[in-house]
Amino acid sequence: MPNKTISVPDDVVPIIESLHVPxxxxxxxxxxxxxxxxxxxxxxxLIADAALAAPEGLVPPDAFEVGERMERSAPW
Structure with a gap:
């Protein structure tokens, strides 16, 4: 897997260094x-979040399939 780079605020660097692990x-x-x-x-x-965000709790019929596809393709 390729390395990923993240940026952290300067005040977080000492906290990271105090972990004593990579x-x-x-x-x-x-x-x-x-x-x-x-x-x-x-x-x-995803379905639970969509139900909360959708008007009147309506979730598109293919929402579960889309969520499962996203879960399968997630890198973790």
Missing amino acids: FSRWVTDQLRRHAAKSTMSFADQ
């Missing part, structure tokens, strides 16, 4: 922990 490893661990705690799939989360 920042990329810390981010990866945090994302894995978050994914393990998540009880809903990404597709289900």
Whole structure:
């Protein structure tokens, strides 16, 4: 997988340095922990968000399929 670059504010750099682990490893661990705690799939989360945002709670009929496709293509 190619390396990704992110920009952080200057005041965050000391916090990153105090972790005493490579920042990329810390981010990866945090994302894995978050994914393990998540009880809903990404597709289900998208449907729930769409239901909240849609007028009168209406969700397009293909929304679940779109969410599943996005979940399958996600890099994580």
